[in-house]
Amino acid sequence: MGEIEVKMRVGTMSQRNLFERLRAFSRDIARLSLCLFAAALVTACAAERGGSIPYATQPLAAPDTPRAAMLTADYRINTGDKLAVTVYRVEDLSREYRVDLSGNLSMPLIGNVQAVGRTTAEVRDEVARRLGERYLRDPDVTVAVTESTNNNVTVEGGVRHPGVFPLTGQTTLLQSVAMAQGIDPDNGNPRRIAIFRRVGGQRMAAAFDLVSIRDGSMQDPDIYPGDIVVVQSNTRRGIFQDVLQALPLIAIFRPF
Numbered sequence: 071m072g073e074i075e076v077k078m079r080v081g082t083m084s085q086r087n088l089f090e091r092l093r094a095f096s097r098d099i100a101r102l103s104l105c106l107f108a109a110a111l112v113t114a115c116a117a118e119r120g121g122s123i124p125y126a127t128q129p130l131a132a133p134d135t136p137r138a139a140m141l142t143a144d145y146r147i148n149t150g151d152k153l154a155v156t157v158y159r160v161e162d163l164s165r166e167y168r169v170d171l172s173g174n175l176s177m178p179l180i181g182n183v184q185a186v187g188r189t190t191a192e193v194r195d196e197v198a199r200r201l202g203e204r205y206l207r208d209p210d211v212t213v214a215v216t217e218s219t220n221n222n223v224t225v226e227g228g229v230r231h232p233g234v235f236p237l238t239g240q241t242t243l244l245q246s247v248a249m250a251q252g253i254d255p256d257n258g259n260p261r262r263i264a265i266f267r268r269v270g271g272q273r274m275a276a277a278f279d280l281v282s283i284r285d286g287s288m289q290d291p292d293i294y295p296g297d298i299v300v301v302q303s304n305t306r307r308g309i310f311q312d313v314l315q316a317l318p319l320i321a322i323f324r325p326f
Contacts, residue, residue, distance in 0.1 A: 131267075131269045131270075131274075132269070132294065133267045133268055133269055133294045133295075133296060133297065143189060143190070143191065144189060145189065145190070145215060145218075146186075146187055146188065146189065147169060147185045147186055147187065147188055147189070147190070147193065147215065148169070148186060148218065148219050148220055149169055149170070149171055149173055149186055149219070150168070150169060150219040151168075151169045151185075151215055151217060151218050151219055152166050152167070152168050152169075152215070152216050152217035153166065153167050153168075153169065153175055153185065153190070153193070153213055153214065153215060153216065154166050154167075154212075154213070154214045154215075154216045155167055155175070155177065155197060155211065155212075155213050156211070156212045156213075157197075157201065157206075157209055157210070157211050158209070158210035158211075159210075160206070160209075162178060163177060163178060163179070163201075166216060169185045169186060173185060173186030173187070174186075175193075177197065179201065179204075179205055180197065180200040180201060180205075183196055183197055183200070184196075190213040190214060190215060191213075193213045194211050194212060194213040197209075197211050197213065198210075198211040216236075216238070217236040217238075218236060218237075218238075220295055221236055221237040221238070221295045222234050222235060222236055222237065222295060222296070223235055223237055223241070223246050223249075223293050223294075223295070223296075223297050223298075223299060224297070224298045224299065225246055225247065225249060225250040225299045225301075226298070226299070226300055226301075227258065227300045227301035227302060227303040228253060228254045228257045228258020228259060228301040228302055228303035228304065229247060229250035229251065229252065229253060229254055229258055229301050230250060230251035230252055230253075230254050231250050231251045232250055233250060235249040235250070237293065237294075237295055240292065241292070241293045242290040242291065242292055242293060243263065243265065243278055243280075243283065243290055243291050243293055243299065244280065244283055244284070244290050245293070246293045246297075246299050247263070247280065247299065247301070253280070253301060254301075254303075257303050257304050257305055258301045258302065258303060258304075259301065259302040259303075259304075260279075260280040260281055260301070261279045261280065261281050261282075262277060262279070262301070262302035263277065263278045263279070263280055263299065263300065263301050263302070264276065264277050264278070264299070264300045264302075265278065265291065265293070265297055265298070265299055266297065266298040266299075266300065267294065267296070267297050267298075268296060278291065
């Protein structure tokens, strides 16, 4: 009888252990299901409109700053601008030069050339003159601004590569998002994008739906130098993300 009782006790303990394991496994399955449901809910929310900034239904007001297309012949070069200098048939001199903090671009053979406050034509003439004095006969020189510190757009939030990008011509919202390598599929909401702009001395904002822009049911607005484009993000936080959620639905393009 003693041996039978021992076997019965062992069998009961094994059943109890099996039951506890099954119950723990059930709890793990329940937790996993809850996590999957939450992830699906976040994904679903990320693909919808929402928030408190109103969606623009009419053309936005132009900002206080000039548009990127204003890079004309009378544009005055600034510190930090990037200039493409081409000297015909002289590859060693033909390259892009960054205007330094002293306002100069530094070129081989002729050294520093004052650039800040000048037009590209004025810089071209001086480069040609100094090269012609000692090194080349009738040098053929061209100078062009390839990147201007006065013509940048900031793109942040749920994009693949947030950053500050130069505007070298007329640019739209869709193109500015493309500069940042598009919407981050795991983090960004293409249906909730805000443009922050300074108009009349005030910072203003309006929301846009990139899906609607792509299918032609919403205007693809122009982007101006100084604009800040913010794509709603599930994880990245910042002042503009907070404002994007906080502005009341009062106007098409509302100051804050």
